[in-house]
Amino acid sequence: MTGLAAPLWDVQNGQGLRQLFELGLALLLSSLIGWERAAQQKSAGLRTHTLVGIASALMMEVSQHGFTTVLGMDNVSFDPSRVAAQIVSGIGFIGGGLIFVRRDAVRGLTTAATVWLTCAVGMACGGGLPVLALATTALHFLVVRGYPRLSARLVPGTATNTFEARLTYRTGTALLPRLMQICTRRGFRILQVKVERLPAHTDNAARVLLELDGTQDPAHLASELFEDEGVIDVEITAATDDE
Template sequence: MSGLAVPLWDPGNGQGMRQLAELGLALLLSSLIGWERAAQQKSAGLRTHTLVGIASALMMEVSQHGFSNVLGLDHASFDPSRVASQIVSGIGFIGGGIIFVRRDAVRGLTTAATVWLTCAVGMACGGGLPVLAVAVTVLHFLVVRGYPLLLRKVRTGPTPAAVELHMTCRTGNAVVPRLMQTCTQLGFRILQIRVQQKPGQTDPVRVLLELDGNADTSGLATELLQNDGVIDLALRPSAEPE
């Protein structure tokens, strides 16, 4: 490599400032997407999406500008698209870790797709396509915020309810099985049940039931409170399947 000039990155030239601007745009857009996911209390939130976005942008910058010192060598080939394809393949590991299946309910698909989209936004920023990056970010908010509202307007029939029941119950007399039976009789499907006891204390216990179904949740709460074993009850919306 004698006689080959290796260009150094200079933040004072136009190319260096453009690269910083592209990384800054990736930071801004991926943070906006991550903020929306964090506001929805999803498993991948602000930090995950931001890191995916800026990392993708950086890898695109490296793909385009990081190998300029070998372009003058004999038998050296240069294909920036190879790095881009590897980014797309690698992001699948993160997306696959977000998706999980419990019984017949699949969760995390939308969040995994959003991580994939954030990767694409970062690649567009690093690839010098800021207009496309901004446009896709706007489309992201349109899809994840606007489509659920549209579906609620066009959907016919009862809307499935996903709820969590947080109860304090007395032990004995098969209280928990009776509560589960009441839920199923009213048309709800039990997705998960957890019973917690305080250390050194056997009564009362905390019971969490995660349900879904088309029945009236207020009627369910009224029916469960009529059980002598239930001390208190809180009904909260559960995270919607994605």
């Protein structure tokens, strides 16, 4: 009974409250990172990053405090760093599932790296290193938000935009090749094309989804596409996958 009651008394002694604070900090910081990824419409968003951060913090707490009742026994030794090492290895399965190759373009690298960073933030919280966890979260926002702008200023023309252009146009006029030519002339690379024919009552219209990548402003492209008389509607949205 003594071994089972000890964790309850730890709450009154302050250790349990500290552990709850560390889990709460992991929840807050990982949610902030996940919110930023969700705002960018990435494949791994708020829930994924939050769960990774909380789970990493909990496993660190278990690594440090979950085996204290057996450490005093004879012939028993324990290395808390082994659990941390297994966390780092295990998160690779999630990160690897986010990376894929489409037409010689690697996607998901930044999202996978962010999940890895969120894991490290959770481990820092669970390991009793809140200052490092806070600093790393701040550095995350600096890198993912500030570095693209800095790169665009230092090396103009290198910052690329990946987005989706949904075009509704009238069929029967060989319009699609001309629209694609406008995209390439503007300096955009066409990654994917999906054509969907709309119902007959929509005046023989079709909808095409173009996934594009380039350094120019998508708004200028949308304006030029809409100038064609055969184009009914143009919608530009950010792509859901990451660089």
